[in-house]
Amino acid sequence: MSDVKVIDEIPTYQVTLFVRRFNQEDGLEARWEDFDVTVHGTDRVLDALHKIKWEQDGSLTFRRSCAHGVCGSDAMRINGRNRLACKTLIKDLDMTKPIYVEPIKGLTVEKDLVVDMNPFYEAYRAVKPFLIASDKPEKERIQSPEDRERFEDTTKCILCAACTSSCPVFWTDGQYFGPAAIVNAHRFIFDSRDEGAEVRLDILNDKEGVWRCRTTFNCTEACPRGIEVTKAIAEVKQAILRGKP
Amino acid sequence: MPTKPAGTLYRGKTGMWSWVLHRITGVAIFFFLLVHTLDTALVRMSPADYDKVIATYKGAIIGFAELGLVAAILFHALNGIRVTLIDFWSKGTKYQRVMFWVVIALAVILFAGFAPRHIMNVIHDIELGY
Amino acid sequence: MAKPTIHHHEYDVVIVGAGGAGMRAAIETGPHTKTAVISKLFPTRSHTGAAQGGMAAALANVEEDSWEWHTFDTVKGGDYLVDQDAAEILAKESVQAVIDLENMGLPFNRTPDGKIDQRRFGGHTRDHGKAPVRRSCYAADRTGHMILQTLYQNCVKLGIEFYNEFYVLDLVMNDGKPAAVVAYELATGDLHVFAGKSIIFATGGFGKIFKTTSNAHTLTGDGVGIIWRKGLPLEDMEFYQFHPTGLAGLGILLSEAARGEGAILRNSTGERFMERYAPTIKDLAPRDMVARAMANEVREGRGAGPNKDYVLLDLTHLPPEVIDAKLPDITEFARTYLGVEPYTEPVPVFPTAHYAMGGIPTNIKAEVLSNNKTVVPGLYAAGECACVSVHGANRLGTNSLLDINVFGKRAGIYAVEYAKKAKHVPVPKDAVDETVALLEHMRNAKGTEKVAVLRKELQDTMDLNAQVYRTEESLDEALAKIAELRKRYEHVQVQDKGMRFNTDLLEAVELGFLLDLAEVLVATAKERRESRGGHFREDYPTRNDEKFMVHSMAYKNGSKIKIDWKPVTITNYQPMERKY
């Protein structure tokens, strides 16, 4: 066994968070509010937000559940970039400056960091994100490890919307399907067991489909699951050009 | 206190900025092309007027603006290759960032080759009294 | 404060919870009856998505296996407190459950010949304990994620109606039968009454009663708490599983799959200490044994780190390719949250509160019981909130994902059967009164106590007094603390007075459920004066089959807790000593 890594006494830090607040009910405009919090070395932005909510201002509202990057609840814009609050360690940010936290862009803000996700889910549902297969096998369908590997990357999606809400094309008018929907279509288009590829390719060959992607890569950089989103979109474009997966 | 009134600007990386540049340069070239088609049309209507218009092109202000145009075309064209490679080459997405810097480097080199020549020409013309 | 708007809905089947169990049920009911699924989270945010290691089924795709062996392992793993008829069903129907999921599109990892691949997992053995067997069907280390996604995808396909971000806060009973549930709509603050002929609870666990836990912030045991407040019993609440390998200090889970793939637990001296505790299957012994062994190493001063308060999970001898292919997510957790590189460094781990073996008592048709035998007609429960009991005193890894699929499906099937022949139970006029009162009390309270402070004190006392090791004194201490917290909870303060997205209010409500369940857990733990599975009493360190080979049944009796016992169903396997 190699050397035991000694995790030293965990240091604490003082940081300032600027959080973008908005609440329809108080009649005020969206605004920045600042909070000073003491955080530990292993704390994430989510912990800091909790500290604010629990100790300073209970009305601060945000979504969260798993707290370790698997449920996709807490995508938000941290220092100008989309991240999951629960996967962003504060010590990895520049703590000498205030940390800016604001809702993801392009979806209507409901309250503080909570946005209306319905348009996002709607785009997801529109690509028929489910296996379409006519055979009724008695046991499992056979699929070679290579065929399985073909769509591995896009099965990882947790529907956090970090990608779609980082996409400049999506911000413009919100009509574009967005990378997350395409990722989830990709998941099935390249599944050897699926028979619905043509339908999905047709859906994405739409005015608001893959052709609106301008390869800005914001989605790929934002994806907390490390999915190569732009690559998946490129593969779907190719498939539409070919007319088959 | 740094209370910014609106939300922050999204801090996209090279991918996003290359697109912004591509878009701006595309629009710029488009408007230039409109004008350029019209002025070239003069060769059919009135060669004398054509020469007059072209003369202004050789003036200092437009002459330098042309530098900008060439820079725009260089970037737009080279980045156009990058975009096309991202779309059609299976490793394109992987090397997109590298390709961006190659685009910038090539554009700078080509521009550096072009600019002095052009400036000399413009100055030369001005000296000739155009 | 304005009275909330109230909406009424009528469905044949109402499912509370959109995790694995809830959605698996919906897939059975949706095509046959008018179904509503109500969930406080968007379905794919449910904690089933956090499950990593796999789902057990004796497919025998990679080596010889049988459902009987699986039954035996389940019974033995559960320290014989398992209802063996239920365990048989679990094991027998496991194969179909996996095939169902595959057919729905779940991307399992494959063997070279294209079949579903399987791997080893703690407590799963061939031929009644002879050697570890490869029984866990998996998709990298995101099996739960894939299950949750696949089930949601199929619900989308079937056009199931979801009410997302609706918090169910009450079950409306009429004459001993369920009539409706009352839900609070997060977006508006409105109340909704969902009348249903069959009502299925699938609200998951309540790990948040502990401080160090692998459970989500939202796992506050609402469903179990609601049932409890209705005067229905809860079964085997003292059995709470502590998973051996949580990231030290954080509780984030590193799947047993790591050990399934060959990772080794070591103490500060580098010793593979599990060899001492379970000579045959070592690191792959059942969770309760491993967790206790780890806690013991730390107690006896062989813990690693500056405070000697954790042990180490060593993956460094595994080839990086294997780690990348089979354990990508959990190694990433180690990197992200502890800054440890698992290729080259061992990962600090310590037991983390993980899974509730107990919960709402049901029979093998997932029908909820109002005592040892009587069924509450039309009321069902499945998943972690339920206690069938297939996990007994200690759940085997990969048996829960199986449980939610097998008994989720069963709940759906029987709920449809019942809804087809039953009529709606009339919803009383005052159906929402209790909920309105609860919410308005909270919202308007001028209290001084902070929810977060109370919750933290609860969690601290639970970690200190009711965790891996328990004694009469520690449990008494916990009870006293809970009683104190209950009093203070009366004066809890909600800062957010708004209607829309008032999560402050809901956290206060959730704390109420946590307090209730913590109390039940501690009270039953106190009564069980023996050690069995996940429940270890230092003052009674051995298993006592004579007195305690029974399930506990806790009843709410005013503000007191009454504890009764229920016999264990034994078919084939007589209790023996559990040795590995």
Place this chain on the structure above:
Amino acid sequence: MVVIETPRSPRSRKAAKFERWGWLYMRISGMFLLVLIFGHLIINLVMNGGITQISFAFVAGKWADPFWKIWDGLMLWLALIHGTNGMRTIVNDYTERETLRKVLNYTLWVVCVSLIVLGTLVITTFDPCVDSSVSHTLSVCK
């Protein structure tokens, strides 16, 4: 009034399947334009006197050769359609009101077609000797 950043309008889906051709066209024409425009720039702005040489006579000289007529004609067509289609994308991105979008796109294509017609006529009917005040110096007109 409340300010919400970039609210989105509800999704309205109109299937327009020619986007794919537009997309492909941008890439294919781009590759041709690369050669055409760079050639054009080198001949006109770099070789010989660069911009100083440009005059009616220079153009007339070039277009005496049908090769350059085809070159410039192709460049005209490809670039205008490429540019107009690109502008259309941009208009579609940033306009929210349907009428404005229609007006702008319509204008774009009218301008594009007019210029293509004009340009094509200029190239095809080009006669270096129209204006004797300038053309008397050209050898072709003598």
